Amino acid sequence: MANSRFEYVKDFEQPDGLLPNTWIVVRIDGRGFHKLSNHYQFIKPNDRRALDLMNAAAVEVMKELPDLCIAYGVSDEFSFVFHPSCQLFERRNAKIVTTIVSTFTAYYIHKWAEFFPSTPLKPPYLPSFDGRAVIYPSSAILRDYMSWRQVDCHINNLYNTTFWTMVQQGGMSNTDAEQELKGTVSSDKNEILFKRFGINYNNEEEIYKKGSVLYRQFELQEPKVAQSEEEGSAVPQAETSRSQQDKLKRLRRKAQVVVDHIDIIKDDFWLRRPWILS
Template identity: 50%
Template sequence: MAKSRYEYVKNFERESILLPETYIVIRVDGRGFHKFSSKYDFEKPNDLCALEVMNSAALKLMETIPNIIMAYGDSDEYSFLLQRRCDLFERREFKLISTFASTITAYYQYYWSQSFPEKPLQPDRLPTFDARTVCYPTKELVKDYFRWRQVDCHINNLYNTTFWSLVKSGLTTQEAENRLIGTLSSDKHEILFKEFGINYNNEPEIYKKGTIFVRELDFESDVNIDLSKRQAQRLQKKLKKSEIKKLHCDIIKDEFWDCRPWLFS
């Protein structure tokens, strides 16, 4: 490549390299999605079609980047887990952030046009996403991160289900908000059941638990406790070609993680 006397300006560029030998979690989050959902008249408290647009975008991103071993999403947010020794983009933080944010934005806009042809996107309110990275040194920290996101999903959905039930019954948004101040989870369950005949436990799992995409393997045949270098390479190839399954299940209990040791191989 030809050089010029102006090339010295590259000396001002700085790279942020993520810590080696740590699990990388990249979380993408919609920017201004409260206004976006109002603009395009999302169904409250949950719009299943809009959720599936987000899920489709996340799945496509996971298919595009085989280094992603697992993803968890709720509403306009998704968290992607990269393996501990992942060297995607040489672990350059800014490259990872920009790639994930821009790619999921592109896929979201594409799948939106497929799902909502009657609601074309307008230049004054386009869906965009930002991203952040976090490095976790142990698998227990990774598990607790995803547990945290699922608990947050449950808390938010229970609140929103109760809030919008009150609004649809005739309360203003301010009145509904005041009604729920200081209420516990049990109080919200009681309001839903006694006043609206809604058993929250029977609500769809996608709303209560969010969506998990995970690369699945046959545990008995594909995973050993101690892997040689050659076995590890074969496992990596199988992971990249493995089926990505979509789940709406509990990831707080150990069962989900115990059945999938390859997530931390």
């Protein structure tokens, strides 16, 4: 029933529900962080404080949204993954994306001083993030998405490490270093690092090479099968799945969110942690 003659304007809102039963990935990315990182003098190519701040903000997002099963971060971006069963905001796109973006941004700013105690934030250089949701129809494609981001991390980090070593240790100008790196492949960059600067890229820190993976750490001895049998017998189907979902939600809420720097392209990571995609 209409409360006023103005209420018809509500009908102009477009439905934006994301396809049911699909993985939802929300990727956020810092707006103009090239400039922002220069302004606050981030150490190049990798400022550890800035990465730790990104991770700290993302951990809080995971804690606030138990529907999230995994997140992956590199540079000024983070991807947050919702399980296909997620019903948050009735899967409305704008609601989901804006909640992730603003929650992340709020914590990023709130925690800034913890990681940059002597460099206070000052307008107009305030961090903001854009965000988008993409749906993926299978866990295989979701894993390819995650692999895509980690490969990107590797390619960019190898380039940036080589570029900044040539500039910082080799005394080259930015333009000269860029020129020399044009058209080089991975092995060329590894060779420049090793032959000219004695740097073995493999020994660089894992957080720089692999990015950051956030997930919930459960007690590993959990008897998953026994649990569903015990609950499944007497109760009707819908109720079973709901109570199981509630149980899962409680478990998720309680679980510790860990930050790992580890390969997520090979099967090993996923096989050892079957609960992440289950």
